[in-house]
Amino acid sequence: MENKVNVIDYGFLKHDGLDFEYQVSGNPDGEALVMLNGNGGDYRCFEGDLYVPLSKYFRIIRFSTRGTGKTPLGDKKLTFELFCDDLKALLDYLGVKKTNVCGFSDGGNLGMCFAVAYPEYVLRLAVFGSNLNTRGTKTLDQLGIIKDHRIYAIKAAITKDPEWIRRREIEGMMVGQPKLNYKKLSAIKVPFLNVFGEFDMIKRRHSRRITKAVEGAEEIMVLNGGHSTAFKKTDFLILPVVKKFFGVDN
Numbered sequence: 001m002e003n004k005v006n007v008i009d010y011g012f013l014k015h016d017g018l019d020f021e022y023q024v025s026g027n028p029d030g031e032a033l034v035m036l037n038g039n040g041g042d043y044r045c046f047e048g049d050l051y052v053p054l055s056k057y058f059r060i061i062r063f064s065t066r067g068t069g070k071t072p073l074g075d076k077k078l079t080f081e082l083f084c085d086d087l088k089a090l091l092d093y094l095g096v097k098k099t100n101v102c103g104f105s106d107g108g109n110l111g112m113c114f115a116v117a118y119p120e121y122v123l124r125l126a127v128f129g130s131n132l133n134t135r136g137t138k139t140l141d142q143l144g145i146i147k148d149h150r151i152y153a154i155k156a157a158i159t160k161d162p163e164w165i166r167r168r169e170i171e172g173m174m175v176g177q178p179k180l181n182y183k184k185l186s187a188i189k190v191p192f193l194n195v196f197g198e199f200d201m202i203k204r205r206h207s208r209r210i211t212k213a214v215e216g217a218e219e220i221m222v223l224n225g226g227h228s229t230a231f232k233k234t235d236f237l238i239l240p241v242v243k244k245f246f247g248v249d250n
Contacts, residue, residue: 005055012070013063015089021070022063022090026055031123032099033058033246034087036107040170042069045104049231053239057248061099063090065110067166078169080113080178088118100246102126105227109178115188116180126193126245127210129200129227132180136206145174182213192217193245195238197225218245 005025012019023043026033033054037045043062054060065083067073076082087110091099100123103111108130115122134142152168155161192214196207198221211219220241222229229238243249 004052005060008059009094013090013093015086015093016074016076018066018072018074019070020063020086020090022061024059024061024094026058026060028059030058032061032096034061034091034099034101034103034111036087036101036103036110037062037065037068038103038105038107039174040068040167041104041107042071044069045107046231049234050102050239050242054242054246054248057243057246058100061090061094061096063087067170073162073166073169078173080110080173081117083110084114084117087114088121091121097121098123100124100126102128102242103130104128104231105130106173109180112180112185112188113178115190116184119188119190122188122190124191124193124246125188126195126242128195129197129202129229130194130210131178131202131206132182132185132210133178134174134176136202136210137174138201138203141201142174145171149175182209185210185213186215188214191245193242194219195222195229195241196220197222197227197229199224199226200229201227 007025008028009024012021035046042064064071066078099121101111108127111125111127115125131137149171152164152171156164156168194211196202211217
């Protein structure tokens, strides 16, 4: 799918002692749209789904967060607050003052954190399968995350292997993070779209409270959908909703 999209810029941003992989693609005259990957995914997260059709309308900005793609892990504890500063640095580097934002899972969590921390940068925000804190994740799913994190931590401690260290740190972002609440989320005053699956790993009542927390927010619950709803039923269900939300439903 990559060769169907016009690549405007690809490179590395030097920030906080690291080289951050990024790509700008799509319509050079369109509004900016940041697309944020889920936990462990790199900048190519949305390829083949929303990315290609939206590239017709938007100048799409994507980057590999710490420890993904060609971006080094670094030695700092991974937090959404740190990722917010990384995203701000990239937008400043690219000269982007205002942007639309969409993100899947942890990418949506980052989008919400960014809209709270740096509201002046955000035009519209769409999130898919996202949560404010670990209490929003179903118990069995959260226990599975904790189990995997402990396994990675043990292997990292024994082997000192950089790959196990990377996995430990990235998985660790879902243990105790993010640290938002409904009151903080209510500070978001831009158009907001919340998409989640009927059988998402995020509790349904949590997803619906996210929508209610943001004044004027829209939501769509995909029947029979799971956590990866953003990558399924795209053409006939998700894409039309997203295009209408972002004002490009022609």
